[in-house]
Amino acid sequence: MTLPFYVSPEQLMQDKAEYAKKGIAKGRSIVAIEYRDGVLFVADNPSSSLFKISEIYDSIAFSGAGRYSEFESLRKAGIQHADLKGFMYSREDVTARSLANGYSQTLGTIFSQELKPFEVEILLAQIGERPDQTELYRIAFDGTIVHEKEFVAIGGRADTVVSALRTTGSEEIPDLKAALTHCMKALETATGQNVSLHALEVALLDRTRTGRKFRRVGAEEAGTLLS
Amino acid sequence: MDPIFSKMxxxxxxxxxxxxxxxxxELTPAARWGSEGNVSASVDEIQRHVLSQLAHGTTVLAVKYDKGVVIVGDRRAIEGYQVASRRMEKVFKTDSHSAIAIAGAAGPCMxxxxxxxIELEHYEKLDGVSLSCEGKANRLGQMVKANLPMVIQGLVVIPLFVGFDVKQQEGRIFKYDVTGGKYEETEYHAVGSGGKDARVTIKERFRKNLSQPEVITLALQALLSAAEEDLGTGGPDLFRGIYPTMKIVDAQGVRDVEESDVASQCDRLARSRTEQES
Structure with missing residues (x-):
């Protein structure tokens, strides 16, 4: 009888983490930034039909980086969770915090128990009636959950994007135009090339809307915004 | 761990x-009431008993005009011969381009x-696009059909669905029977205990391509006649200032007709009725 090879838990986790990080690093970046009326999402995404940013609930939006099939199933689970909770209790009882916890639990369990970890990073945002009620969460492949302020980036070159945002950032909350310009510049710095509006996916959580706050911004509208 | 997220x-x-x-x-309507309960023995008895206890009675109606559809509902709910509620809302916006009005037992209707x-919103969020108008109407038919076990127990839910078909650029009206059968109406329809009275009134005055103010007046006239003839239908309550709820569904989406507009129209109709009588 042959004994199976012994692999230390440290080694195992390290290998898994490396695998997941490598998968995520291949992907493009996504930024979310607070602006005066809510949260702006900008994703480097040339596809106009396979979205990386999506509505979860009235004032909650989701964005996933990494392997499409994996973050897509997380997105669907999030929508089901939110709609069920809103149906059972009340629409105001659906919170990004509980969703972020759900994602963290799921990703954590998959990371430690499955052979192949999920190669994804999740970004969740929720807006409230006042600017100080905005919540931004970043959830990593191993279930690590970080509550961010002002802006957050996920995906391939997230670190570069964040440092670019930090250096050019101003003290006060920007308006929509400034926020969009800011995000595009950061993405350009990260990728090292010019970013066309047609290769961007832009969406908003807009406090001024009634009912569902999520809205997609097309390339044309983004163009007029910037001009 | 969260039960939903665990089902990955x-x-x-x-x-x-x-x-x-x-x-x-346990959250679905049919499951709660038991789909295989022994009800065949005394359906009549159960119906009589249940119906006398439950809030029901309604007139809701929808009429097409040149740019879309208007949908109206009265505000009364009754329990037997008592008024259960004077302020019930029976017309609901279901998504950006559709609305529903429901007649039947109040609880299951709501x-x-x-x-x-939620069904329409859920689909829209998961698939990234809205259902077609036809698709929404069919889905509602399936939901009414799923309600059949409750109908046998006397808890009838009859919806009236209106939507603006973005592809065909016109308003559409769908009515249903208790088995989930879906029938499209080309001009107008009214359901509920006062539905027949409302339909007769509309039939006499309806013509194609009414303007929006005309269709609002016609819909209110029909509702007023239904309220006069039917105990289960409430007319405008002038003492408390409760008026029928009304929504317009057109290319711009769904919006409420302002209560003040409905009130002034009701007053005008009431005055012309008084003049007729004197």
Whole structure:
């Protein structure tokens, strides 16, 4: 009888983490930034039909980086969770915090128990009636959950994007135009090339809307915004 | 751990109704009332008993005009010969381009309207596009059909669905029977205990391509006649300032007709009625 090879838990986790990080690093970046009326999402995404940013609930939006099939199933689970909770209790009882916890639990369990970890990073945002009620969460492949302020980036070159945002950032909350310009510049710095509006996916959580706050911004509208 | 997130990977189905049916069957309307209960023995008795206890009675109606549809509902709910509620809302916006009005037992009606709204939103979020107008109408038919076990127990839910078909650029009206049968109406329809009275009034005055103010007046006239003839239908309550609820569904979406507009129209109709009598 042959004994199976012994692999230390440290080694195992390290290998898994490396695998997941490598998968995520291949992907493009996504930024979310607070602006005066809510949260702006900008994703480097040339596809106009396979979205990386999506509505979860009235004032909650989701964005996933990494392997499409994996973050897509997380997105669907999030929508089901939110709609069920809103149906059972009340629409105001659906919170990004509980969703972020759900994602963290799921990703954590998959990371430690499955052979192949999920190669994804999740970004969740929720807006409230006042600017100080905005919540931004970043959830990593191993279930690590970080509550961010002002802006957050996920995906391939997230670190570069964040440092670019930090250096050019101003003290006060920007308006929509400034926020969009800011995000595009950061993405350009990260990728090292010019970013066309047609290769961007832009969406908003807009406090001024009634009912569902999520809205997609097309390339044309983004163009007029910037001009 | 969260029960939903533990069910990874999630099903590919875009229906919220099916989702709760599989994961939380106790939340679906039919499950709660038991689909295989022994009811055949005394259906009549149960019906009589249940119906006398439950809030029901209604007139809701929809009329097409040149740019869309108007949908109106009265505000009264009755329990036997008592008024159960004077302020019930029976017309609901279900998504950006559709609305629903429901007649029947109040509790299950409200539940179906709520569930249908979530159903449409759920599909839109999962698939990234809205259902077609026809698709929404069919889905509602399936939900009414799923309600059949409750109908046998006397808890009837009859919806009236209106939507603006973005592809065909016109307003559409769908009516249903208790088995989920879906029938499209080309001009107008009214359901509920006062539905027939309302339909007769509309039939006499309807013509194609009415303007929006004309259709609002016609819809209110029909509702007023129904309220005069039917105990289960409430007319405008001038003492308390309670008026029928009215929504317009057209290319711009769904919006309420302002209560003040409905009130002034009702006053005008009441005055012309007084003049007729004197």
């Amino acid at each position: 990977p999630v099903s590919q189905c875009s229906s919220f109704f099916d989702f709760i049916h599989h994961t939380r069957p 539940e179906m309207a709520k569930l249908f709204g």
